[in-house]
Ligand code: NAD
């Protein structure tokens with residue numbers, strides 16, 4: 001089976017491409033490289049030991065997408081392409097709606113033209129807003145507090161409408177919790193542009209000496225130590241969730257919405273300690289103000305993924321931190337090094 005991976009040069013897409021190829025799928029990567037480097041694909045090719053078909057283009061362009069479907073008989077799409085910085089989405093909402101929402105609609109339109117009607121979409125735990133309780137189940141109320149989150153909610157709804165209009169569509173909405181970690185080779189990983197927004201790359205850049213200290217956003221939450229609690233999931237476990245979803249997609253009778261998380265929550269300070277253990281480096285930090293829009297606690301109930309995908313996360317926080325450290329210490333400047 002041939003799988004189109006939009007955003008396949010990015011962080012989660014590159015890890016998923018490896019597992020897809022290892023599972024026997026053929027992959028075509030489609031990416032506009034707005035937040036990725038071609039070097040990531042070169043390194044994925046080195047890991048899997050073969051060349052990968054890559055088409056540079058934008059999901060908002062029907063012409064770019066038609067080139068893919070004309071050149072390849074695509075059986076299913078894993079749709080990672082999108083912009084993902086929450087703060088930036090508040091400053092540039094139209095750019096986010098155009099890229100994430102319009103881009104996804106155009107993608108579905110062109111898929112339909114070529115009778116390709118299977119899609120796995122990267123959604124996010126952000127669609128649960130501030131959950132009334134944890135762990136979070138898929139049927140919890142949905143809300144969004146910023147344009148990025150709303151773009152994910154909108155695409156989920158668009159895809160459900162697409163199914164209502166044509167029940168031949170096979171749709172899986174995967175809601176990721178907090179992806180971290182890197183491939184065990186240490187050759188690919190998360191390579192944020194500029195100042196990282198997310199905790200794990202900030203910790204690893206502090207440990208490697210690129211940042212002086214981590215600002216811990218608030219220590220007065222109602223959590224184990226006052227700092228925010230999240231469900232960190234190893235990116236390779238997350239990638240495996242996509243492979244399991246793809247293996248089963250033909251059998252799903254209706255759109256599936258599935259949490260991909262571990263079910264365990266760790267605080268910011270617990271993650272700092274775990275990283276110090278893994279790297280044997282000191283991670284200096286200072287307590288700072290709460291970050292606007294943050295919630296205290298977020299972790300998944302992952303039992304539905306176990307039931308319908310026969311999937312569960314296998315890697316714990318120590319392995320996540322060891323793998324991030326291998327990637328960060330071997331590539332202190334990311335792919336440009
Ligand atoms: P990433 O930025 O590393 O990867 C996204 C890729 O999409 C990049 O390679 C980028 O160049 C490409 N892209 C962006 N807009 C495009 C467009 N218009 N046309 C073609 N390519 C385009 O991000 P990631 O962390 O790998 O995330 C992948 C997906 O998962 C995103 O949709 C993101 O919103 C979602 N997600 C990520 C997280 C997270 O914390 N990393 C959490 C939940 C959901």
Ligand code: UFG
Pocket residue numbers: 084086124125126176177178197198199200202214215216217218227228229230268291294
């Ligand atoms: N944090 C810090 N200092 C930092 C960065 C983060 O203390 O420099 C804290 C945050 O306050 C939070 C925790 O670390 O308590 C995790 O923050 P991240 O920014 O890494 O992750 P979030 O849970 O805020 O958001 C992430 C993605 C979103 C996605 C959401 C749910 O960035 O895109 O998970 O999937 F929507």
